[in-house]
Amino acid sequence: MSISHIYTVQMCSGTHPAHNLKQLRELLETQTLMQPALVCLPESWLAFCETPQQTLVQAEESLNWIGQIQQLCRDFDIWLAAGTIAIKDGEGRYYAASLLFNNEGKEVARYNKIHLFDADVADNAGQYRESTLTRAGEHVTTVASPFGRLGLSVCYDVRFPGLYQVMREQGAEVILVPSAFTTVTGDAHWHTLLRARAIETQCYVVAAAQVGHHENGRQTYGHSLIVSPWGTCLAEASTQVGIIHAQVDLAELHAIRQKMPVAAHNRFKSDFYE
Known part of the structure; x- marks a missing residue:
């Protein structure tokens, strides 16, 4: 089947998993x-905690929440790209x-976020140090699905195009970028980065985002996007909680690649992310 359906859920997640799961089910x-149907969730959708220490505590219950997520898939007959969930690494940190x-x-x-957001941003938080208790992943993940070959990434990864070139080399056709972009960085870079990743890889790019003022004090940009392999924005959310939808047409994707075979023309192959 060349045509399938992708939905992105834009959420304003709080610190309590039960409340966030309820919000998701209602949406x-x-x-x-x-x-x-593939339903894509934002980064930290299950628990958008105030501190890394609180996230580590939440990771203790990850198996319980995963069981409820699995039931959600069965109830709605959906594939679910579950944004990010904190999972313990066995050494006092979490992925x-x-x-x-x-x-x-x-x-x-499963993909463990590789690039961790350690940056200073001119917003109400001022400073982000994701590496405090998060362990960086090491492996690229692509997987076959009814929606094409999916490439998994998360938020800050989008600033590192080498990762996406490797996904493309591994056959990716649809790239997922669940995110919680700040309002400052989102306003400056969100659309540009996502469209660039789509254009250069000739993949669909699906970015489910957090939005609004959160219980943890964060402010996130929203504007969830579904972008075509030509760089066209097929669907975009505003700054409200909700769901957007677009069709994925793999025949159209391969027609674009045939007309402009950039992967075959690429003289810089990467062997870093293996």
Whole structure:
């Protein structure tokens, strides 16, 4: 099947997983989901905590929450790209793990965020140090699915195009970028970065985002996007909680690649992310 349906859920997540799961279920209940359906969630959607220490505590219960997420997949007959969930690394830290579940609730892929956001930003937080308790991932993840070959990434990764070139070399056709961009960096760079990744890889890019003023004091940009392999914005959310939808047409993707075979022309192959 060359055409499938992708939905991105824009959320304003709080610090309590049960509340965020309830928000997600209520949003899904507003939709008539066309099949096959891939639903994409933002970064930190399950628990957008105030401190890394609180996130580590939440990671203790990750198996419980994953069980509920798996049931959600079965209830709605959806594949679910579950943004990021904190999962313990066994050494006192946690991974920002992006998990992909099929419509039977089976976990079919996992990607641990590679690039950690340690930066100073001119917003109310001022400073971000994701590496305090987050362990960086080391492996690129692409996986076959009914929606094409998916490449998994998270938020700050989008600033490192080498990662996406490797995904393209591994056959990626749809790239996921669950995010919690700050309002400052989002206003400056969000659209440009996502469209650039789509254009240079000739992939669909799907970016589910956090939005608004959060319980943890953060302010996030929103504007969830679904971008075509030509760089066209197929769907965009505003600054409200909600769901956007677009069709993915793999035949159109391969027509674009055939007309402009940039992957074949690329003389700079990467062997870093292996």
